[in-house]
Amino acid sequence: MLKTTIGKLRFMGYFEGVSLLVLLFIAMPLKYGFDIPEAVRIVGSIHGALFVTYCIVIAYVTLKTRWNIIWPILSIVVAFIPFGNFILDKKLHKLEKTYG
Numbered sequence: 001m002l003k004t005t006i007g008k009l010r011f012m013g014y015f016e017g018v019s020l021l022v023l024l025f026i027a028m029p030l031k032y033g034f035d036i037p038e039a040v041r042i043v044g045s046i047h048g049a050l051f052v053t054y055c056i057v058i059a060y061v062t063l064k065t066r067w068n069i070i071w072p073i074l075s076i077v078v079a080f081i082p083f084g085n086f087i088l089d090k091k092l093h094k095l096e097k098t099y100g
Helices: 005-034 038-065 070-078 084-099
Strands: none
Touching (some): 005 084
């Protein structure tokens, strides 16, 4: 997966997507249901760093593969949707064969 340009985006998208799910479905319930705000602070910081890295990888892939504007926009939009990166991953897997 890490051998191709798009594979690097898929790899980073996976971790960004998992961090969003952990934030939404574990850390936030701990904060609001059990009054443990540290969970959101820690997981939120990790998620923020992964999101910034994900955006940098999107820019790298866009420049390297000369994508049209729709793919980078779509890649950023799905980062805000739970399970969005995993749906995009299936489409990127098909593109990976084309662009490399």
